[in-house]
Amino acid sequence: MTLVLTEMDGEGIVTLTLNDPGSRNAISDLPMVEAILAALAAAEADPAARVIVLTGTGSAFSSGGNIKKMGESGGLNDPLPARTRQNYRAGIQRIPLAMEAMELPVVAAVNGPAVGAGCDLTLMCDVRIAGESARFAESFVRLGIIPGDGGAWLLPRVVGFSKACEMALTGEMIDAAEALRIGLVSRVVPDADLLETARDVARKIAANPTHAVRMTKRILRQAGQMRLDQALELSAAYQALAHATADHKESVAAMLERRPAQLTGR
Structure with a gap:
């Protein structure tokens, strides 16, 4: 399976689609991390590319961490805490660093739930457009963990300290309308119009020098x-x-x- 689908049109708009619907596009496993990084690097290096649209296959944008691999010595967790630290640094933490270093603008087309690291992935993007079915949750605390992929740095810068604390300390889900109200997204559109709206924003960016x-x-x-x-x-x-x-x-x-x-x- 190709974990990240890449498509570029004649206007320089690169659409990257997370493509692991079986895990609801979880991004914590190393193969998905590598696929995301490779897709971002290829777009950044392509002189014809002008802007990226990032979305997900299926009914979710991204479920964040792969819950099936969490718990005692699973996924990023290792019996030796020092190795767990290295797993995060060599794994999912490379995504926010890559996104921060990119010059190509990234427009998130949030097509469904964006939970935990999936929520943080939207925060790494420059523009966020949500479909009406989008949901957002900084839900790490509900699993007994903390935002390990940069969410504690990203979220307050987008929604302010108080709202970030409310989201991160309760772990509660918010809907697209609330995400718009607090500035987490810049607009909400019908699900059927989401991708075209995101590409329209991307076209307006791509039309500039x-x-x-x-x-x-x-x-x-x-x-x-x-x-x-x-x-x-x-x-x-x-x-x-x-x-x-x-x-x-x-x-x-x-x-x-x-x-x-x-x-x-x-």
């Missing part, structure tokens, strides 16, 4: 961890690069001449 898009994503990601003076210094450096691109010059000319820009990615 690719170097400007990539650098804008990087500055948005990095600025939150910087002082203002540091963010301004990085912005100046990125802007110098942007001003030197052919797409910047073409975009300015097209706006002045009131015509569509002919972008080349240079």
Whole structure:
């Protein structure tokens, strides 16, 4: 079975689909981790790729950890705690690091429950669109564990500290409407319209100059961890690069001449 399906259209939109419906697209097992990392790396390295849409096969976006392998010495857990630590570092924790390092924007099309690490996977994305059947839960505590894949870092930055504490300490599920209210997703659409809506957002991103898009994503990601003076210094450096691109010059000319820009990615 191909654990992550990859499809790219002529507009540079790469659709990655988690494809393990038997586990409800659990992402904790090493083969799925490797498949996700390989798909992300291939998209990032493809000069024709402009934006990624991430979704899941079946009725769930992702169930997170594989519960069938949890418990006494199962899955990531090892009889020796030091090995468990290494299992997390060499396994699922590589996904948030890879997502953070990427320049291609990632749009999550959340097609059903996103639970535990599955919820955190949505948080790693840059834009989150939810179908009406989407559900979200930072549910680790209900299994007697903690967010081991970066959720404690990600969730407060998206929904604020108080709501993050409520979600993580109760483990309760929230529906798509509540996710929209707290800013976990940017919009909710009928399930039948989800993938097309996500691709429409991706098209609008892909239509912009690719170097400007990539650098804008990087500055948005990095600025939150910087002082203002540091963010301004990085912005100046990125802007110098942007001003030197052919797409910047073409975009300015097209706006002045009131015509569509002919972008080349240079």
